[in-house]
Amino acid sequence: MVEKLQQLGQRTLELFEKLGRSSLFLLQTLMGTLEMLLRPRLVIAQLHSVGVRTFLIIIVSGLFIGMVLGLQGFTTLSDFGAEESLGVMVAASLVRELGPVVTALLFAGRAGSALTAEIGLMKTTEQLSGMEMMAVDPIRRIIAPRFLAGFISMPLLAAIFSVVGVIGGHMVGVGLLGVDDGAYWSQMQAKIDFNEDILNGIIKSVVFGFIVMWVALFEGYDAIPTSEGVSRATTNTVVISSLAILSMDFILTALMFGDI
Amino acid sequence: MQITRTMEIVVGLFVAIGIAAIFFMAMQVSNLAGFNDKEGYKITARFENSGGLKVKSAVTVAGVRVGRVSSIQFDKETYESVVEMMIASEFNTLPTDSSASIYTAGLLGEQYIGLEPGGDEDFLNNGDEIQLTQSALVLEELIGQFLFSKAEGE
Structure with a gap:
């Protein structure tokens, strides 16, 4: 019984310890990020590996999600004779929810896990300690450019996802199912508000990018320096950031769109 | 990591496409291009x-x-x-x-x-x-x- 209590206490303390460490880590990273504005070449290299390499998966999934939305929306809306509203339905669901959320989940799976593995392996092979020996701060040299690159990429990727999805919905709705081309666009333009829908969607994607980068980089930096530790850190990145994205999405949606 | 010229071009292209996407959303998807209620x-x-x-x-x-x-x-x-x-x-x-x-x-x-x-x-x-x-x-x-x-x- 006493042993159980001790274990519980230890777990709780470990949780708080990790939370504290990750907060301090975030603070140091943010301070390092400001410095990155003076050294943009480091960020460009990371934008390539974080942003450009996620580009293709975003385009392909955006296209298919848009097409599915077009198909599903058409079947439901045609029951009410409201096929003309297909454009609004596709655009609203993409810009408000699916764009930021699905992009963030894919981003966590594609870029976040790769970053965790990369940094965890750097730690395991003692490259990070090597840098410290040479008086190079690994947080500034390694972590900060990756953080900034992810922070920049995420809203751009989410915007690309939404646009490709809207085009995918247009392909299916107008091209295959015969919704009127003018109605698709004009109803969309009439109902989608720039401040209300699009800006809020961009804010969401910025928040999600921040979360994914924080979790991924911290898990890598904090990984136990063994092969098993790195594998566990990589799994943690995907699980924790996905859960954080989905729960944060609920909170943000309630604040932005729900009149609570 | 070595930063090559191609890499810089590709990154530039990526950022340009991303900004173009935001612009497209503003102009084609939303009502920003249409009626402006300020004046x-x-x-x-x-x-x-x-x-x-x-x-x-x-x-x-x-x-x-x-x-x-x-x-x-x-x-x-x-x-x-x-x-x-x-x-x-x-x-x-x-x-x-x-x-x-x-x-x-x-x-x-x-x-x-x-x-x-x-x-x-x-x-x-x-x-x-x-x-x-x-x-x-x-x-x-x-x-x-x-x-x-x-x-x-x-």
């Missing part, structure tokens, strides 16, 4: 029943959108709905005896205000009120009247 003048109209009219509903003349509803309030004294409309400043030649009616776009569509220009030589200015109004069509009332008249006829 315009406000007119009010009183309706017995404003039905399903909402803030941001369209205000049209001859089917062309000229503005939007900016607020809907209830008048405690007269029990009327006071609808304030924001009309774009380019449409500043509406006669003072214009009338406002609430229409429905399609059978189940959204409600909007249609303005019919009158023949007066003076034009509506900021803060003016439209005197001639026609309330929203409430489907239940209409059906009720129809059933009532049917029953009376038999």
Whole structure:
């Protein structure tokens, strides 16, 4: 019984310890990020590996999600004779929810896990300690450019996802199912508000990018320096950031769109 | 990691496409390119029943959108709905005896205000009120009247 209590206490303390460490880590990273504005070449290299390499998966999934939305929306809306509203339905669901959320989940799976593995392996092979020996701060040299690159990429990727999805919905709705081309666009333009829908969607994607980068980089930096530790850190990145994205999405949606 | 020229070009292309996507959303998907409600003048109209009219509903003349509803309030004294409309400043030649009616776009569509220009030589200015109004069509009332008249006829 006493042993159980001790274990519980230890777990709780470990949780708080990790939370504290990750907060301090975030603070140091943010301070390092400001410095990155003076050294943009480091960020460009990371934008390539974080942003450009996620580009293709975003385009392909955006296209298919848009097409599915077009198909599903058409079947439901045609029951009410409201096929003309297909454009609004596709655009609203993409810009408000699916764009930021699905992009963030894919981003966590594609870029976040790769970053965790990369940094965890750097730690395991003692490259990070090597840098410290040479008086190079690994947080500034390694972590900060990756953080900034992810922070920049995420809203751009989410915007690309939404646009490709809207085009995918247009392909299916107008091209295959015969919704009127003018109605698709004009109803969309009439109902989608720039401040209300699009800006809020961009804010969401910025928040999600921040979360994914924080979790991924911290898990890598904090990984136990063994092969098993790195594998566990990589799994943690995907699980924790996905859960954080989905729960944060609920909170943000309630604040932005729900009149609570 | 070695930064090559191709890498820089590809990153530049990526950022450009991302910004183009945001621009596309602003212009093609949303209403930003259309009616801008910053510049315009406000007119009010009183309706017995404003039905399903909402803030941001369209205000049209001859089917062309000229503005939007900016607020809907209830008048405690007269029990009327006071609808304030924001009309774009380019449409500043509406006669003072214009009338406002609430229409429905399609059978189940959204409600909007249609303005019919009158023949007066003076034009509506900021803060003016439209005197001639026609309330929203409430489907239940209409059906009720129809059933009532049917029953009376038999």
